[in-house]
Amino acid sequence: MTKRLGVLTSGGDCAGLNAVIRAVTLRATQGYGWQVFGIKQGTMGLMSRPVEAVPLNSDVVDVSLIRQGGTFLGTTNRGNPFAFPMPDGTFLNRSQEIIEGIRALKLDALIGVGGDGSQDIMYRLSQQGGFEYIAIPKTIDNDVGLTEQSIGFMxxxxxxxxxxxxxxxxxxxxxxxxxxxxxxxxxxxxxxxxxxxxxxxxxxxxxxxxxxxxxxxxxxxxxxxxxxxxxxxxxxxxxxxxxxxxxxxxxxxxxxxxxxxxxxxxxxxxxxxxxxxxxxxxxxxRGGQPSSQDRLLASAFGVYAVDLIAQGKTNRMVTWQNREVVEVPLDEAIQSYQAVDxxxxxxxxxxxxxxxxxxxx
The missing domain is CATH 3.40.50.460 (Phosphofructokinase domain)
Incomplete structure (x- = not known):
């Protein structure tokens, strides 16, 4: 069955994000024959009406993308949807708008690339909305739990x-x-x-x-x-x-x-x-071309995330442990902060x- 898969980047930018998007797209379209939609500006794109998303395929994510810093989909690190700041100074819970945005795109699953704060928000949204979600850790801070390395750090x-x-x-x-x-x-x-x-x-x-x-x-x-x-x-x-x-x-x-x-x-x-x-x-x-190590890590994470969806797994985070990609429960990763030992x-x-x-x- 052809699945409709969404991918977004959330939180601060870092090197390697475009390499993840490319890997997700190539694995999903060429490996499984699925449709992939890139969501613009993170969760902000899902709150927009109409939803801001673009179809992704091998023509869109050509090989030059792996060399580019930042994220061509855009991202945001402001505006918690559960307490979104409004112009009048009040805060509004806009989480249901994001869930409705996912339904409007008719997505079967969503892959989110973000740090610990973004993944906590996405986990809560997936629990509320009941959609399949796979997390990919990225942050130059390298403080996401249960992974030896996050995209952007090296x-x-x-x-x-x-x-x-x-x-x-x-x-x-x-x-x-x-x-x-x-x-x-x-x-x-x-x-x-x-x-x-x-x-x-x-x-x-x-x-x-x-x-x-x-x-x-x-x-x-x-x-x-x-x-x-x-x-x-x-x-x-x-x-x-x-x-x-x-x-x-x-x-x-x-x-x-x-x-x-x-x-x-x-x-x-x-x-x-x-x-x-x-x-x-x-x-x-945070800017500039990603290192070879970040390109490799991003590619491995993206492919593995799509494979998890194909296996019917959800609310998991892909991680790097003992020189290979593995999966861990997302809620455990969120609760496990990684400071310097x-x-x-x-x-x-x-x-x-x-x-x-x-x-x-």
């Missing part, structure tokens, strides 16, 4: 690593301490992985409390050894030494992390006397290389 790490590669010669040329602030929300995975790969001297992550004096001591030892520069990587969600968040509030009142590197640069410069500069990498980590092998590797987390002499 590209973000590559970008941050390259930034360190570029900052190091400038640091050496000017006898400076260079601080790189990276994204990651409340998890320090990007800072940890890029810090090791980029040869950082200090890595600061939200999971490990630090002391400024210990960071300064590390830098003084580096300069005393004869090296004239130092590199620090700091995750955006790291607190001040006093335990306060450093956030930025925009004109609409929405707050986000940002500015901890400025705070740290002032402290380090004062305590060490070293000229200190900081760089906030920001959204550069401070006793894990990656942190152990960093410490073994002499990298400081600002928590030990």
């Amino acid at each position: 590209t973000a790490v590559d970008v941050a690593t390259e930034a360190l590669d570029r900052l190091q010669p400038t640091a050496a040329s000017h006898d400076r301490v260079m601080i790189l602030e990276v994204m990651g929300r409340d998890a320090g995975h990007i800072a940890l992985h890029a810090g090791i790969a980029g040869g950082a001297d200090v890595i600061l992550i939200p999971e490990v409390p630090y002391r400024i004096e210990l960071i300064a001591s590390k830098i003084r030892k580096i300069f005393a050894s004869g090296r004239n520069f130092a590199l620090i990587v700091i995750s955006e969600a790291v607190l001040t030494e006093e335990g306060e968040k450093v956030i930025i509030t925009d004109h609409s009142g929405k707050s986000r992390y940002g500015g901890i590197s400025h705070y740290l640069a002032d402290k380090v410069s004062t305590l060490t006397g070293a000229e200190t500069r900081y760089t906030v990498l920001g959204h550069v980590q 401070i006793n894990g092998s990656i942190v152990h590797t960093a410490r073994g290389l002499g990298i400081s987390f600002g928590d030990r002499f």
Whole structure:
């Protein structure tokens, strides 16, 4: 029987989303003879009337798509449909509109590519609407539970690593301490992985409390050894030494992390006397061409998700575990947040290389 399959991307963009859409489309159309519809702007497209969706086939998702960053379907990371902000300042439950949108498209199943917040919303919608749903994890933060890796993470790490590669010669040329602030929300995975790969001297992550004096001591030892520069990587969600968040509030009142590197640069410069500069990498980590690893992961996830639907399975999330794609219950994945394991092998590797987390002499 010919199925009608929908696919959408939700939450913040990242590298590898187009590769997922391509994989879903090719597997469904060529492998099973199904029809595929790409839903525009995530759940916003399902709330629109008429529903904003486009038919997908091999002509639409040609091979050039796998190289493109972002998502050609568009996405949104604002407007929880269960409490959707209205112009008058009130909040409206618009979840039923999304369910009606799925029915209007006559979809037999839906595949959603998103992070933990998006997947929680989609899971609640599937329970309310009774439709078949398969989740694919994506986020540069790599904090989705029960998967070793999410789409977009390795590209973000590559970008941050390259930034360190570029900052190091400038640091050496000017006898400076260079601080790189990276994204990651409340998890320090990007800072940890890029810090090791980029040869950082200090890595600061939200999971490990630090002391400024210990960071300064590390830098003084580096300069005393004869090296004239130092590199620090700091995750955006790291607190001040006093335990306060450093956030930025925009004109609409929405707050986000940002500015901890400025705070740290002032402290380090004062305590060490070293000229200190900081760089906030920001959204550069989310854009651009996906790495080969993210392209491969996205392709494997997309194919596996379609196969799960063919098997009649629902409310599952595809994950990467032990070098292969497997499935886990979606509700368990949502409940399992993945922060950095401070006793894990990656942190152990960093410490073994002499990298400081600002928590030990």
